[in-house]
Each structure stands twice: as C-alpha cells, then as structure tokens.
Amino acid sequence: MKREMMMMGETWAGLGSIVAGIMFMSAMFQQYFPRHLRDLIQGYLFQLMNMVNPFMQISFHENSGGRFSRNEAYTSIEAYLSKHSSTQAKRLKADMTTNAANLVLNLDNHEEVTDIFQGVKFRWKSQVSTTNRSHPLYGDNYAEEKRSFKLSFHKRYRDLVIGSYLHHVLEEGKAVVVRNRQRRLYTNNSGREWRGGSWTHVAFQHRATFRNLAMDPQKKQEIEDDLLTFSNSKDYYAKIGKAWKRGYLLYGPPGTGKTTMIAAMANFLNYDIYDLELTAVKNNTELRKLLIETSGKSIIVLEDIDCSLDLAGKRKKEKEKDRKDDSNPDTKNLQKAKEVNNEKTSSSDVTLSGLLNFIDGLWSSCGEERIIVFTTNHVEKLDPALIRSGRMDKHIELSYCCFEGFKILAQNYLSLDSDPLFERIRRLLEETQMTPADVAENLMPKTIKGDAKTSLENLIRALEMNKEKQRSPKDADKEVKDEPTPAKNLKMMNNDKSLFLWYRRPSSKKRDKVANKSLPESEK
C-alpha cells in the first residue's frame, strides 16, 4: 500500500514537471519567436491535428459584426439551445433582458450540451475568452470577454450540417426569440417635437383575442385563416417575386371593434404594432424613413385614414377644381381662400402619392412579414387608388352587433352561454342596430355584486330605447338638421365670407385661433 502511494506520488510529480515544462516552452515560444514564425508553426500544428482528428468544429461569435452589434446567429443559437440547457446543463444563466417577456435559461460559460438531428448527435459548447484592452471608461487593462458557441460533429456529416442542420437551428432559434420577446407598441407621435420622425415604444399588453371578438364566427375564422396563410407564406412570396406584406382595410361605424381587431391580429400572430400618426409626419421623406425603421413581424396601423390627412378623394377634388368656371370671381376667390386656409392649417406635407409609395413602392419591399392596416368609419370617402388590391388586399367590414356577436360578449362579460332572456335579445338585435361597444357597455355589471340577469335586463332596456329612437323619424330628422355638414358650412361661407375658415374640420387649436380672429367681435 505504502509502495503504491509512493508510486502515485512519483507519477503526479512527473506530470507536474511535464506541465511546468510545457508552460515554460509555451512562454518562451510566445516571447522569443517572431509573430510570423509563431503563426506558421501554429498553422502546421493545426493541420497535423486536423489530419488525425475526425471531428470538425464551427464557431459562432457573439460580436462578429463589430463590438456593439450582436451576431443574430449567436442569438438564435442561444435561444435554440435554451431548450436543451434546462434539461442537460449543470450550470445555467438566467436572463431577463429588456426584450424578454419571461425569464430565459441559457447555457453558462464552458457548459456543453448535445443535440440530435435526423439521428445524428451534435455537440455544442459555450465558450468564453478574455483579452485585455484599453477602454475609454475603464482604463488600459480592461478585460473584455468574448463569447462564442462551438459546434462539433464528425466530418462525414459536413453536408448535413451545412445543408440543413444549421438552417434548422437558426429558424427554430429565431422562433424561440420571437416567442420569448416582450412585444412592443410603437408610436411616431410621442408628443415631443425633437422625436419627430422616429419611433418610441411601450410594452404591448392589449389582451384582445379573436376568441373574445364579437363578430360572425365564420367571418372570424376566415380572417384567422388568411392571417395564418400569410405568416406561413415566406417561400410563396419569394417565388412570385412580391414583397412579403399584406394590406387590410377595416371599415365600419365607430365602436364596432376595428381597433380591437388589430390588437387581436397582433396577439394571434405574435407581432409588434406600429401605430402611425400621419398628421405627425412632416413629409414623404420622413414617412419613408419611418417605414424603413419598422421591423418584420409587425402590423403598421393607420387609424381613421379618412381624417388623418386631407387625402380622401384629393384627386377628385383636383379634377373638380380644373372644371370650375374660372369666370366666376366669387368662386375663384372662395377657392383661393380655401387653399390658403388648407396651407395654414395642415401641419403635414405628406401627399397621397407619398402614402401610396409607402404602401407598395420600392421602399416598402425592404423588410418582410409586415401587415399594413387602415381603419376608417367612411370607406366611401377614400381614394380608390389607396384601397385597391395589392395595397389593401383584404377589406373587412365591421358592423353592428349580431346575435352571434352578442353570445360571445355574454360569454366574455358574464360567463353566460344561454339564458331565457337571450331570445328576446336576439329579436331586438334583428330589429335595431347597436354597436358591440354599446352592447359590451350595457353588459358590464354596474356594481361589484351586479348579477348576469340585471346586466341582460339593462341591455334589453337599452335596445328597446334604441329601437324607439330609430323608429321616430321626427327626432332623427331633427338631429340630422342640427348637425353641421360641409354643405351647410359652404352655404354659410357664401353668406358671410369672413367665416370661410370654419369650412375645414375644426380640430387644431391653431385653426380655432385663426378662425376666431375673423369672427365679428360679438360672436367670439
């Protein structure tokens, strides 16, 4: 026993001196050999090792595209390996980056996992090396860590790796990144002048889904199928040579769920939303810049497109203008006055052609997997060029609440599938028009203890009142008569030309101010 221990001691001592010898030689080699000679010898050594070593290796560095840009392949591999990490690795890194919605477990440094693809085993190792360099903030001896993943496999699988395994890893990894990320709601209208022309964002947390959207189930299914087909058609779009994007036009009265549907679409596809406020865009160049800055897997939304800018039917107006009788001085003056007024009040120089280019011009093809949605309450006001196929590929009408829609809302708000009162509500919904927003509002319990029956009775009362109102043409007529319309405003303008500034939609403070100036003192 004693002899064995002595032998072991001698072996360790021998090993120690060998290691010390190698380290000494290596230090001498590094210090006294010129660099080009060192590189030459190292090259030969690697070649020698490659000849006897049947394994190949591929490295994926974290920052291969510059110190500050993260290699996308590295990010995808990290995400891909995270599913193996939690079951195989002993040391894990828990990350919750600003972009992640949940805690993500990744391989810690120098950990190794295996992956099996088409029956072949692949080995992945996470590596880190440290180099000293000078840093403007941390001084001369700043230790910079460089991370990478190393993939090892037998030489005979070279074609499999390059042909399909890497593609599989990167695609799956990207999908994991998308699943894990915190989705965003972007806006170009942060209210700060200096941010004009760029996006700011908050976390997107709208809970709407197609399941709780009140509309005809068949129509809903059709939209879901259309969205799924789009999101799975990358190769198809490439084959037909079209940019991978799709336009949706959502139209219908206020409160029928246009905005809710956009949120449901984003949640269904796991996309970000870019809420584009056209009135905050200075000109076409800025519009193009905003477009280029949007990322893939996103929905670009232009709400109330008919009110955003004076785009609706602009061409028509221009034609009409040409046809106007120039000999009539009154008409001429009025026209001029309106033009001056338009110039004064419009804060954006975005034109219809700029918007058309935004949707399907050459620039719109940089970037992929994007959906553009327009919403409007007045589809008839839009220029046909804006909504033709190819720009707005799918037109969806959102309308008043149908019985099927009501059932969805009842399930949603009251957890109710059926009730004897349903039949009465069904008949009332056939006889009168109420938006899903109003139905939802009536179904909401008004007190904490409010029960489902009371809510249904509230809705019935509201529907009956609605029916009564819609049946009484006198009231309806009176309302219409009292409402200001462009035609009435125009008449007023002819009577008193100092009022012409009221012709445009009175929306901005500036406009009101200008208009106020031209009013007689008694009417201010």
Ligand SMILES: Nc1ncnc2c1ncn2[C@@H]1O[C@H](COP(=O)(O)OP(=O)(O)OP(=O)(O)O)[C@@H](O)[C@H]1O
């Ligand atoms: N079809 C619907 N299904 C479920 N909820 C709806 C539906 N339509 C409206 N609502 C409810 O009404 C509210 C207002 O709806 P939403 O803003 O989507 O309507 P909209 O058509 O976009 O209105 P607007 O044209 O005024 O912008 C939503 O918060 C939602 O709760």
